[in-house]
Amino acid sequence: MLQYLVKRLLFAVPTLLAVLTVVFFIARILPGDPAQVILGEQASAEAIQALRLRLGLERPLIQQYAGFMAGALTGDWGSSMVTGRPVLGEVLNVIPYTIELTAASVILGAIIGIPLGVWSALHRNRLIDYVTRIGSLLGLSFPAFVMAIMLLLVFAIQLSWFPVISSGGSGSLGVRLQHLALPAINLGIIMAAYITRVTRSSMLEVLGEDYIRTAHAKGVPALAVVWRHSLRNALIPVVTVVGLYLGILIGNSVLTEIVFNRPGLGKLIVGALTQRDYTMLQGLMVVYTFVIVVVNLLTDLTYGMIDPRVKYQ
Amino acid sequence: MVEPAVLSVDGLTTEFRIAGKWHAAVRDIGFELARNETLALVGESGCGKSITALSIMGLIPKAAGRVAKGRILFEGRNLPELADDEMRKIRGDRIAMIFQEPMTSLNPVLTIGFQVAEVLRYHRDLGPGEARAQALDILDQVKIPSARDRLDDYPHQFSGGMRQRVMIAMALACQPRVLLADEPTTALDVTIQAQVLVLLAELKQRYGMSMIFISHNLGVVATIADRVAVMYAGEIVEIAPVGELFDRPTHPYTEALLRSIPRVDRTSDALVAIPGQVPPISRMPQGCRYAPRCGLKQPICERAGPPLEPVPGSGATHRARCWVRAGGTGAAA
Known part of the structure; x- marks a missing residue:
């Protein structure tokens, strides 16, 4: 029984990894730019560029992906790009x-x-x-x-x-x-x-x-x-x-x-x-x-x- | 018969509704069951053997079926007239039934100890502990090996033969006066079949029970029955003591049935089949129901159904439903 539980939870790990990967790339494919949304329509190109840099969106995709996966696995889910508050805290709140x-x-x-x-x-x-x-x-x-x-x-x-x-x-x-x-x-x-x-x-x-x-x-x-x-x-x-x-x-x-x-x-x-x-x-x-x-x-x-x-x- | 019959069925007709019309699945069934007697009901699938048993039990599904006519007398009462709850008190207590399919007839989510004890709890008002003790006793009697350790096992942990023993234990828990055994060995392999038959005969003797044994296996019937009623298309076509029936089959259907038993001591490997088919319930012939398949057919056979009458030359115990071979009118016609 306990063995079964452990086995089932271990099987969940690849599922989680696959979902994370899919979500990561789908989010990147979605039209729209977080920096643009945060700063609004009137924002200057420089400001947007600066924010993108700060959010890490200018790094190569593969680097972003690696950073994200490493974070997810170690429990560091990062901070909200909009509010700046830690994601984990926000989720646990609601x-x-x-x-x-x-x-x-x-x-x-x-x-x-x-x-x-x-x-x-x-x-x-x-x-x-x-x-x-x-x-x-x-x-x-x-x-x-x-x-x-x-x-x-x-x-x-x-x-x-x-x-x-x-x-x-x-x-x-x-x-x-x-x-x-x-x-x-x-x-x-x-x-x-x-x-x-x-x-x-x-x-x-x-x-x-x-x-x-x-x-x-x-x-x-x-x-x-x-x-x-x-x-x-x-x-x-x-x-x-x-x-x-x-x-x-x-x-x-x-x-x-x-x-x-x-x-x-x-x-x-x-x-x-x-x-x-x-x-x-x-x-x-x-x-x-x-x-x-x-x-x-x-x-x-x-x-x-x-x-x-x-x-x- | 000096002693009054334990169970007597008279003119029983059970009907089912098919597309808004009522059709008789069994018609004018009548027999008496003596104390300690085993009466076999034989006939091919769909001839009404099980319907007869379910009618006695009051288990004909109400939505589509009904006992339309006839009496079933048991312990001074006419069963079809009883209220649901009175009939429920008789079922499993005074009259019990075992079924053909041991694999599906036990509840898969309840322990066998519970399922056997349950009968005693409802009919004998026993507490859980006492019912369990008696359940253990009865499981020992049906020879479940190390029954004590198996009370809390579930049906899927038992083989087919063992499950049928559990079914028998449930049926016999209250020591019923009549046991209806509906093809209890058909689903089992041959060696297990023999064991279960011996067990049934033994327990019947011990409890002084009467039994209605439903089967299409004439070999089994020959070993276990005292009397045999042969059914065809919802009617009893011949009834006789077992020896008499096998020695002097009178109804042409019985005759054909006996001829069609394959025999290992004959070299011919052709099976003797009865030509034609059983008529469907909604298109029963006017006269004798066997007439369309019968080699002895006379004009009268197609006009009117023959009554169940004594066979000339044997006592009143041997009766057949045939214009040609039974009763006084046959010869004249």
Whole structure:
């Protein structure tokens, strides 16, 4: 088990290196010049040249690349080209907000989605099933930012239950949760829609299995057949989807963070892109890659908890 | 039969809905099962053997199927009339069933100890510890080697034969009066098959159980059954004590079935097949269901389905559904 973990994390190293390389070169190919963006349209050619020199952008590309890789590996991710603050510090500042939001929406999605999917499967092709399926389809097809704006209009502006600007909140847990609520509901609904659909189809498959017939033949009560005999078998595809979807969720959180004006990785990366902040962009990509690697690993470990047939080696 | 039957099925018809219309998958099934008796249901795939067993268990999927007619009397009650929860209390306790596929019939994420103990917990109200102790005892009885160490193992850690023993242990945990064994050995290789058959016969004797043994393997049936009911296209076409059936097959289908058993002591390597095909459920012939494939076909056979009637020259225990060879009317027609 421990051996498996170490092996998996070691495998992540080449992935990270490859991503870093790709990001480095893509950033350089992007049209636009950080020095130009920082100094503005009116800046003189000399000033831009001076700044480019200071930012190290005049060195040969290969030298820049070597310097960047060496830095990345030793934990020195450089400073933001725009603000001058260390990249690592900036990232660490906002990462709790993103983790908080992602975790809350996954939990919300599971709490809503799993029972709804089971319920829908048990009432296959009946009214309840159709309503659930249409509902989840709506949840999937609604763009995150549209739903976010609707949530804001109703719950923050009309009803004033939640703050309009979810700055993340600070201090007491209550305030933090209040700031978290709308963005988490926004992403949680999308998550729930996915989970409902996967749970439903997976449950339908499991309910047709021979061992479910065996459970009925043993006289196991219907509720126990559903929760003990079926659900655990049905959860593997659900875990896969949650794992895969976490990646998408982080993408969706960009829009959510912007609409709710909430700090987080998403907002940071959009800022870095528009300002051609190469160093910040690179640092964020490392973080994203690392998150995906960790999520995949956690997904694989969860399989083992659900299914005794899964072995790690 | 002096003793009243343990289970008696009368006029059982189970239907399935196909494209909005109800079609009978089994029709007018009737038999009595005596204490300690093994009745074999034989016939080719799709003839309704399993549907008959599932009807008795009350496990016909409600969405598309129903027991439309007939009675299934057990311990003074008519099973199709029982409420879901009453039927659930009978299943696994008074009537148990084992299935054909040991590889897929056990839950892959639950330990076998749990799966066996579960039956006792629901039907005997035992606590977890006591149920586990009894589960161990029953696993010993079905001869799982070093069962104590294997209680917490999962089904995938067992071979097919061992899994079928676990299935048997689950079915017998509450000492049911009737065991429905649906092709319990079909998926096993031949040596394991023999072991499981011996085990079933032994346990049946020990518990004084009656058994309905479903099979398409006539060799297996000959060794384990007391009586045999041959099914064709959803009907029992012949029922007789096992020796009588093999000595005097009366229904032309039974005859053809016995002829088609390959024999190692004959040099001919051509297999004798029954010409034609079983009619599909939605296009059953008007008269005798076997008539289109039958060599003895008379005009009456295509007009009306024959009843299950005593075979002339043998006791009332041997009955066949044939105008030509059974009942009094056949000779006249």
